[in-house]
Amino acid sequence: MPIVAFERLTKSYGQTPALQGVSFDVEQGEIFGLLGPNGAGKSTLMRILMDIIRPDEGRVLTFGHPRTRDDLDRLGYLPEERGLYTKLTVIDVMTYFGALKGLTRADARRRAVEWLEKIDLPQVVSWRIDRLSKGMSQKVQIAATLMSEPEVCIMDEPTTGLDPVNVRLVYDLLIERRKAGRTTMLSTHQMSQAEVLCDRVALIHRGRLMVYGGVDDVRRRHSRPEVRVRVRGALPAIPETANAVQGAGGEWRIPTEAGGEPADLLRSLIAAGTDVHSFEPLLAPMEDVFLRVVTEAGYEPLA
């Protein structure tokens, strides 16, 4: 049973369509990447999931049933536009956000202190928000979102603006959630992040679902059939290597024929007496998948 299911979601802002019949599922315990160019409809989808805006058509199911208001207590949300009460102290804001998610004030306060330590910011507990740097503020908001330990957490661009050390910290927090069986759905423009972190992805473009599936599966489906081979000496002059391109240090990239299996190519090379040092079927990076899909569909944001 999917933990979140979107069914034929459609939403327009005036005459401008933002989502056009989008359907996909998110499974429990996975990190799910929501990809797409600016204005693709990702934030609209997340806001519909959190019941901030209503769809024109379609519905959202959470935990196996049509989402109710009470389900929101089990969902965490880090919006794209970060917001905190600038005149209040960090502890007061975190306590309030925790209490809104069903924690008692005492519990929320205790967890806020724990999470500030977890994100290496124990010193800011009594600081006013407007004293925090942008990065600190972002980390506080991430902690405020995660501290209620929501079963599903929706995060819109969680690492934007963070330095590599803090990006790593956020990755660790999300991986920790996955180990605990909790689900994270994150929107990102960083394709490398999707490759490293996500189990499955959905790519939305112009309000439509363009790509959906496991990361490796998606990369494989959208990869040119090609292998990277390192050999001693020259490549043998066999038909399979006719279009090979030489790289540095004895490395070759050999396109495999349509429908041809990399294993067949390896057998042909060995049969031709080639001393093969390494052989690696190549998967297209997510960035290539993204660019190809978006470019082929026409890159022009809708909203």
Add this chain to the structure above:
Amino acid sequence: MSRWRRTKTVATFEFLTTVKRRGYLIATFGMPIFIGLYAAVLGLPAYFMAKQASKPSIYGVVDPGGVLRLKEEAAAGSDQIPEELRRALETSGQQDTVARILGNTRSRFRPYASESEARSALVAQTIKGYFVLPPDYLQKGGVEAYGPDAGRLSNDGGRGAFENLLRQHLLAGRVDGTIAARILDPVSGTHRLAVTPKGEVVDGGGASTAVHIILPVAFMILFLLSVLMTSGFLLQGTATEKENKVVDVLLASANPDEVLSGKLLGLGAAGLLQVILWLSLLMVGGIGILPLLLSAHVEVPWTAALLALPLFIASFLFFGSLMMGSGSFGSNMREAQQLAMVWSLTAALPLMMTGPLIQDPHGVVARVLTWVPITSAAVVMLRASMDAAALAWWEAAGAFAVLVASTWLAIRIGARLFRIGLLNSGARPSFKEIIRQARL
């Protein structure tokens, strides 16, 4: 988490955040201090004038005809009251009159043998003025009053005290004590009574009437003050949440009804606390007035007093939700206030109509306005206070029911507008777009 718990969470947060705000603390504790200072500034000149007036003023008396027969300096109503008059008053049980007269002894009168002597004393400023009783005084009653050539508007130049002095000496030995007491003090006390439109005589009169008018008017003023001040906090909070982009986090945890209700309750409680503090200070400050009110047999309009709190709360929620709903379309505090101003003016409407309503509290206009939600609280208060018997129970209950239903509706509409307004961060949506989104 239940709806109520979410509402309570928002309410608690708003209440605690508001009561810790510098602006709130300044308004709550600064206002009584400001009013105290203002009263002190106004009262100081009066205090000094009163202090000046409490010093004995000495006037000269030139009495060639021997009407007063003064041998030495005398005071009107002083211990130098003619002995035979004192005895007569005491014998007839008029000690109170003696005490009252004795209490008024600030003007003293010094005899002078001639007008020129008295004039020299005035020039030398040893006396404030002098009176000359001509020989035909008893026949004609004319008196010459002399004073310095620098007139004072508020001073009667000792004339009142001099008249008392004359009365005492003219009465002494001529009438009995009781008559003398009534001539000296014709009205020693007033017991006010009032006749109702039904012809019944009720105790109280003026003071009761004042209380019956003051209560609803105070209700209207405090209500308006509370709505205006609290709406300021409401709008400021909403505008800040839009500017700080906290809205999405808030709406991802609680629905607009819960957020709006929580804000109204939290900030309403902060507003109510402020009003209660002011009233408490007023009562502590004015505690001396209580015995006076009790001794004046004031009839307290209990029906109105009991209706005040529920009407106040329902009406506050009604206006607050509409103000917040429309104010949420503003992208900053100034815009929010402009958008909500129409409700501030509407809330002030009953206060503007106080005059005609007091003239005819149970007339057609008042009866119609009883059923209109924007005026019902104030009009029911006024009618219940002026004459509770003429306000039918079903009118009060019906008006309250209409107000509660309207408040419920206002919260629903306010919440829809609030959701649209909060999520709108760019150009203000058209009326058509608002209606479309409100239907979703």
